[in-house]
Amino acid sequence: MKFSVLTALTAIVGSAAAANQAVVTNDCSGTIYVQSWPYNGGAPGPLVTLKPGQKFSENLRSTGSTVKIATTKTLTNPLFFGYSSTSKPNYVYYEFST
Numbered sequence: 001m002k003f004s005v006l007t008a009l010t011a012i013v014g015s016a017a018a019a020n021q022a023v024v025t026n027d028c029s030g031t032i033y034v035q036s037w038p039y040n041g042g043a044p045g046p047l048v049t050l051k052p053g054q055k056f057s058e059n060l061r062s063t064g065s066t067v068k069i070a071t072t073k074t075l076t077n078p079l080f081f082g083y084s085s086t087s088k089p090n091y092v093y094y095e096f097s098t
Helices: 002-018
Strands: 021-025 032-039 048-049 055-059 065-068 079-087 090-097
Touching: 021 065, 021 079, 048 055, 055 065
Parallel strands: none
Antiparallel strands: 021 055, 032 048, 032 065, 065 079, 079 090
């Protein structure tokens, strides 16, 4: 699962940055669950269920966010997709970890 999601994310990040959105595409054979947690300590976004081929996206938060991606609703052993951005210069930084 993690390799498929990572591959999809890596392929999308460049275009996602240009559109000012963080995007997760489920390129796996089963359902995955996604939830965004802002770095500033704000409330997490809703838990989103993605069937194969579906996408999750959110506007880039100026404070950054960690998007948790897992095969369980409880987000057990997630892949973490973290990002932050700056406007001057206009950069997006991202990382993946488990």
